[in-house]
Amino acid sequence: MAQGKSLLAKRLTVFAQLTEEEQAYLDELEARPVHIKGGAEISYEGQSTQSVYIVQHGWTCEYKLLPDGGRQIIAFPVPGDCIGVRSVLLKASRHSFQAISDVTLSRIDAPRIIRLFNELPYLGMALLLATTRNEAMIVEHLISLGRRTAIERIAHFFLELHDRLLPVGLAGRTEFDCPINQYLLADALGLSAIHVNRMLRELREQGLMTFADHKVTFHDLARIEQLAGYFRSSDTPIILRDAVAKKI
Amino acid sequence: MAQGKSLLAKRLTVFAQLTEEEQAYLDELEARPVHIKGGAEISYEGQSTQSVYIVQHGWTCEYKLLPDGGRQIIAFPVPGDCIGVRSVLLKASRHSFQAISDVTLSRIDAPRIIRLFNELPYLGMALLLATTRNEAMIVEHLISLGRRTAIERIAHFFLELHDRLLPVGLAGRTEFDCPINQYLLADALGLSAIHVNRMLRELREQGLMTFADHKVTFHDLARIEQLAGYFRSSDTPIILRDAVAKKI
């Protein structure tokens, strides 16, 4: 990106032209990175002090533990994504976050976020707009869990992930690195790890895709998209200020 | 509510103290109501002109149709809820909306929403904050689909619905009216209508709750909450402006 070093700014530029002041604010927010080892907790459901984190490097997951010991993974925030906005704004909505690979984060304490909303409302809106896109992803995830079979879920999951990683340069045309293991995949897709394994074999044997050694490879994009019922989305969100400038 | 007639304003007051100007803007937005018959479409996935609607009266559902003819219901917007914010802000995220009962809506065309974001940013933020709460509900829904059994899903669904309707005066302490039928319930919970029916019988025979004649009655709240793994949420969201006034 041009002037700043903020990853979030880069992300938000899709939604709004940021002023110098807003840029600077974000750059400063992301100044002090935190490093976390793969497998470690980032924040836990019961935690008293809430913060928002911006993922700078590495993979994370957001999940909820159930009374029976089960776990449901809600999303896999990757670089440029925010963690915990919902938790800070809504006291009732608390989930846990874990580092999947080694991770670098920028931490923003809750009071600071609130101040941001009050002092730079456009920036706050851009932030919330970004969370709206997260929401859209969660809705797609929900549809998978509700109405798709195991093999369709898996195929759909990887196709969507691919589309998410492509624009940030973390994926090639037909393959990408992915540190998720079969247990994480199972907890995200509402399946058992054993069944995930079987369905991955099925996908492999049908010549559709392979997932091995932390690497996803698509062998036949057309057919796998067909199987998953997946439609590539050309996501052109609205742009604040630009919209008003054009007298919409 | 005190001065205005806007239902949305009432809802947003939880998040932000609105100025006179913002109040007036919302009142005017909701001035011309639209009536829709139960069962009719409100807006359809492929529709070209996008609008946001505010539910004034009656029940609606948001859903997505799948290539195989199946349907997944994402949410049931009730009075005070917004419909289609996500669709307007993100072109890629389009779903269909249907009236369940006879419904009264206020329609706001997309350009107007964009203008709102630019001219009254605090109001825009309050709106997006409200959608953040929707997101939290969708996450709970996702967890149900991923990791709860059929009977747990049903119990959890009605408990959550109850908690949503209580504060707006649409529910009593142990019962409420609910125009949803077993097919809608099935499509929301990722089940077949037949299995929903069986599980409802199970709940009835165990003396936990009954759902008949568009009416839900809880017979043993403690036991059904236990079954569903449900924890009542005291949702105290942050308040904009107030927070800054208190020098947080």
Add this chain to the structure above:
DNA sequence: CGGGAGCTTGATGGACCTCAATCCCTGTGG
């Protein structure tokens, strides 16, 4: 060399789906 994390495969059972049929209620038109 032992141990653990992650992957793989087989066997069995259960949760839930599908197909099929019946029943009730309400609205509608002759």
Add this chain to the structure above:
DNA sequence: CCACAGGGATTGAGGTCCATCAAGCTCCCG
């Protein structure tokens, strides 16, 4: 007033998808 249609609820039988239990495999690392 009755016939009829249609939406919704209900129940049974059979089959499928996926979970669970159990075991063995391959790495990697100390």
